[in-house]
Amino acid sequence: MRRIPLSALVGLILTGGFFFVAIFAQLIAPYKMDELVGGVWDPISAAHWLGTDSIGRDLLTRMIYGAQVTIFVATCSTILSFVTGSVLGFLAATAGGWVDQALSRFVDLVMAIPTLILSLVILTAVDVTTLNLILVMGFLDATRVFRLSRAVAVDITVMDYVEAARLRGERQGWIIFSEILPNALSPLVAELGLRFIFAVLFISTLSFLGLGVQPPLADWGGLVKENSAGLVYGIPAALAPAMAIAALAISVNLVADWVLSRTTSLKGGRGA
């Protein structure tokens, strides 16, 4: 086990911290999520470390609950996109023929439209609930996982051990989960971090546009939206959740970079 580089260590600690806060939000938060505890946009004080928000709720408390919502939605949609994307990608690679053609061309089609635009069109037609948001984000992002896992699996399906499994008459499912999945895992794990960041930025953007997590719940993007009116009067309350989004994205990025460099060195690439 080599030493963990400093940047990855910082990333790991910060990411861990964010997840800790998200999981134990109910225990950590100093006030209740919807409790009115002060005036509108009170400045920073001992009682309110980040001041209060646009209607007098404690901003730190809102941020802590916001972390829970943001990370929950992003995690769920990342899991969804990984499961559907990789299973379909492996299926396309092993089945080949028209299954591969149909899936790949459909993914090309979906990826030809900018994700934000397509999700806005979809969110016009369905109700904006947290479940629907996770489904929309997860399935749209699955297209990217599909491309990666298909590309990886196409290389693996021509290996002798897959051929051997086919000749012994193993089922398609067995080939996917027992032969291909273990060998495709390391590039997929490296991709996991990037997809998670994308999900965080995406749910934040949707909520900021008012089309994401609906009040009274609020994720960080929603908090930026709620407090953005104060910026023009010089009240920086909206910058705190904005910074939190950036900090989470950067810290996960640092970890993902490290995982990526480790997995490439495992494959005997440019080791470092």
Add this chain to the structure above:
Amino acid sequence: MHPVITLVVQRIALGLILLLAVSALIFFGVEALPGDTAQAMLGQSATPEALANLREKMGLNDPVVWRYLHWLYGFVTGDLGTSMTNGEDIAKSVGQRLGNTIFLAFWAAVISVPLAITLGLVAARYNGRWPDKLISGVTLATISLPEFVAGYIVLYFLAVKWQLFPAMSMVFPGMGVFERLQAIILPVIVLVMVVLAHMMRMTRAAILNVMQSAYIETAELKGLSPITVIWRHAFPNAIAPVVNVVMLNLAYLVVGVVVVEVVFVYPGMGQFLVDHVTKRDLPVVQACGMIFAAVYIGLNILADVVSILANPRLRHPK
């Protein structure tokens, strides 16, 4: 026929087919989703009579393929239908806003493209030394910021704290070009920040890639200065990938404007689209979505065509 022309025609034809498929996806995709459009627009408390009326008004009782063909024909002939919420002609409302959005994206492109290429050249010239590290570090930080975060940080410091620029980007018909430019300074800064990093990093990578060729070594051994080597020998050979990256980032601008327009309350297509998603005005959203997708696909086709034309191996086949 010259093989390059064949390639270009093929690429454009493919793009048009893709566009047609996208229009079908935007139309039928919404159709296939669970949930009733009329119900979604009127809310859960709507009476059955109101629902039936709205369905009739929207033509929801016609066969779906017929409605699609009608919609597509309207789109091609410039009739985008009417808005559900206020009954206005969509094409008319979109026209003015599309102009505003293109104005904004145009200036963002005019500033970011030369800047990104220059920074990329500088970073490649001083590869591994402090100018490279500085440029790479700063651009890496801007990549991690979502557009609206960058927007509010710029707004808070430049418009509110230091009062350099107006915080709202109001433009209206009859405004002079100079006043317009002044109004869009902040959104342009944010858009430049958002696309600069990718463009600059890809330019740097493309040039460094070319720098490993034998003819670069020859040029260096001839005693040319590093800047001349890059400018005369490396850059012309890196044009194809660089142009490709530039085009892809311009396509990315198309999406970036949606969020940036909302931050700065700029009356463009993005703001219009988001407003009508909130109002659940499906015809407007489909029309705007289709326009955004068409521009995006158009720029992608252009990127491919330019890289075909910029490739000397294709221009002068053996």
